[in-house]
Amino acid sequence: MSSIPMARPMCEDIGRISVSEVLIMTKKERNAFLSEMGVCTHCGKRMAAKDHKLCLSCLDMHKIIYEQRKADCKLWYQTHKEEMKAIRKEKYHARKDKGLCVTCGKKAIEGMVRCEKCRRIYNTERRRNYGRERSRQSC
């Protein structure tokens, strides 16, 4: 969240650092300093929650933003699902027709739809998914 001003005078809250010191700190340094002090790195005011870098109210806020973003994302994908599928399919066939790797667009192995690198990745992925399927069945 870059909207938090760097020059926030945190000295009264923390009591160990002067305003000028806060001013010259980079965001990363500031965060490291705050988390070391056990202070929320977001608001720089309240104490951070246990095992977290944020205070409880900032954690709550982040959770709300995160959930909202996730919901937005899901909605977007749902509304554009068919469109995306069509684009992907089109791209797939266009590349395949040209003898290019359908994943990355580089030259594919002859008689294959993928290049060496993507084929390997694809095979490992598939094997992993297969393993997952199997382990799901066994429970």
Ligand SMILES: [Zn+2]
């Ligand atoms: Zn906070």
Ligand SMILES: [Zn+2]
């Ligand atoms: Zn490729």
